[in-house]
Amino acid sequence: MPSEYGPRREGNNPGGIPMNGITDERQRLLPHGNGNDIMGNRQQIMGTSTTEYGAAVTLASKSQPNGMVNMASRGTMLTKSYSVHANGSASYLTPLQLGRHELYEMVPFTAVFGMQQKERNISRAFASYAADLDSMEADQFSFSQNNKRMSEAELNSRRSYTSLLLLDEFEMDAVLVTTPLIIAIFVAGISQFLVGYNTSVMNSPSSVVFQGHNTFQWSVAVSAFAVGGPFGAIMAGSLVDTRGRRGALTINTYTFLGGGILQTFATNMLFITIARFIIGFASGFSSVLVPIFLGELAPPTLRGTLGTLTQFCLVTGIFVSDLLAFPLATESSWRILFSVTIILSVAQIACFPFLVESPRWLLHRDKKSRRARLIIKKLRGLRHDHEIETEVNHFISASHAQSCGDAEERTNSGGAFVAMINDDRMWKLLVCSLILQMAQQLCGINAVFYYSTMFFDGLIENPLIGTAIVGGVNVAATYVALFLMESSNRRTLILWSAGGMLVSCIGLVVCLLGYFDKMASLFFVVTFVSFFEIGLGPIPWLIVAEMFEAKYVATAMSASCQVNWACNFIVGLLFPYLQKSLGAYSFAPFAIVLLMTIIFVIIWLPETKGTTPEELRENIVRSLSTMLQLSDDSTNDADTSSSVGNPIDVEWRRAMDSLRRQEEEDMKRGLFSKFMMRVFSHEPPFTLLTSNSTSQRLRLSTN
Secondary structure, X not given: OOHHHOOOOOOOOOOOOOOOOOOHHHHHHOOOOOHXXXXXXXXXXXXXXXXXXXXXXXXXXXXXXXXXXHHHHOOOOOOXXXXXXXXXXXXXXXXXXXXXXXXXXXXXXXXXXXXXXXXXXXXXXXXXXXXXXXXXHHHHHHHHHXXXXXXXXXXXXXXXXXXXXXXXXXXXXXXXXXXXXXXXXXXXXXXXXXXXXXXXXXXHHHHOOOOOOOHHHHHHHHHHHHHHHHHHHHHHXXXXXXXHHHHHHHHHHHHHHXXXXXXXXXXXXXXXXXXXXXXXXXXXXXXXXXXXXXXXXXXXXXXXXXXXXXXXXXXXXXHHHHHHHHHHOOOOOHHHHHHHHHHHHHHHHHHHHHOOOOHXXXXXXXXXXXXXXXXXXXXXOOOOHHHHHHXXXXXXXXXXXXXXXXXXXXXXXXXXXXXXXXXXXXXXXXXHHHHHHHHHHHOOHHHHXXXXXXXXXXXXXXXXXXXXXXXXXXXXXXXXXXXXXXXXXXXXXXXXXXXXXXXXXXXXXXXXXXXOOOOHHHHHHHHHHHHHHHOOOOHHHHHHHHHOOHHHHHHHHHHHHHHHHHHHHHHHHHHHXXXXXXXXXXXXXXXXXXXXHHHHHHHOOOOOOOOOHHXXXXXXXXXXXXXOXXXXXXXXXXXXXXXXXXXXXHHHHHHHHHHHHHHHHHHHHOOOOHHHHHHHHXXXXXXXXXXXXXXXXXXXXXX
């Protein structure tokens, strides 16, 4: 493996890099006890699965109830344990790989701001569940060997150790960033930066760009950005499926470049307006494409982090445009201010030779794609073919679990949208999502980002200072929001956000009426933006990922994006006229929208912060309990192809099927080992308590 990819600690890594122990901080958390009794060595959990694990039952245990366990205890370690997928196909997953499999299926292929908590909850729930199963199996094995049960202290010690080991490995995925992934993040991050930059770049130079323009010409040029956005979002949904994620990103970058060139070298306001429409098209395109592109390249535990990173790129773009306005928002330099879009687009194009395609998209087109496997090897820093095939299986299985029938893999699928409408629960959630998107834009936030310089003119000595302060506070508030979303309910954040913005609107109106010093208006604009960023800014997007099943997330996100851009256009076009006609009351319509939002949230919006760890454990139980037994037909040779393209799976399955059939024939003839028959007759029924919070029991017959 090239050194640029860094070392990879993979669950099954025979002959690979030795795995380190858990971190010192985690080691201190381990209960005191007999460490040698706990799991023998780390490889049993990370590289070699035990006989029955995570409700994936080995066929070997049906014919040799203690065979594999005894072999493991004597040091003859099997590389894998023969287990069963939910669809009855053969596979072999270690506990660590099974946990990654669950993360792939439960976390949508979308990078969304603030989704880290959901990823951690799923990881903790699975680690706890797997540790419970491991301790129960250890107790079972101890009883079969010594006719003695493990003590409660030994069980707790083993359970804690196993859980911490798994969590430590899951967290490794969140910090392992390879070179191809860094390049993809860089290119996608620039796209989001350009969205934010072009949102605010027209704010400061309004008085120096083609002097003599009227209010209508300028408002149309500003709002043309939002007109192009919905068209870009619609087109993105089609092109990301037909041209691939990388191909769509290439189109998006060249669109930014074309719009930037036209805007920089414009000769009149008409060309500025056309350029704004093109850049808006690219921005809408980017808002759909970037979360999908990064979500399909990153492991599940990293998608929320990348969603947060792209959000910071966007707000940083707004802030940078405000800062560059100080030296460049002049009659002689405003074209340089617009040329930043050209410079960054060229930087993106320079990275294209090193940019990889989404392996999920490639595997959808061809499950045997060698290109997809090479990309996965580079993205995850894997060494061995069986590791790559395991990761491929995760992608294919998760894509199937997150599909909508014939609409599988369609990012903007009409079939998926119709399925949502026909589902009574889904369409209500969709309405809630769209209303929040309308509230996000109609609350007036982009009136600040589009026209704050115009608004501050006459209120403070230098309007550019006020605009820059607002941009800086916007970045800081986004950082604060990240921590608030970890600990607070979504409804609570939206209520505080809308309430704070409502009070800010009232305070702003009072200032403009002359009851307070006009400088106080800057304070209320700052609080308006701050409260927006802790609730109405990120939550409407995060709530889509939390409220919908994973298979509906991309479709719901696309619909939300289009509604968001349409409302953005309304605010961008009408605010200059509101300011002229309403004067001091120009923010009163936004206050009315915020009041209606508060009423809607209180009465109708469901809480979506996420299921509790106990509920997640029960979901994992329901998911994995379907793996308990092979169907009668699963042993037919015709079914071996269902093992999602892993030749080692197929070979192992055939060998174990042959062994099972041979042993069954020996038993019928009376030739089976008397020793094994005696062990078999003394083996108690295998029972798993799948969760402390549920009475469900999974029993395996040893017929």
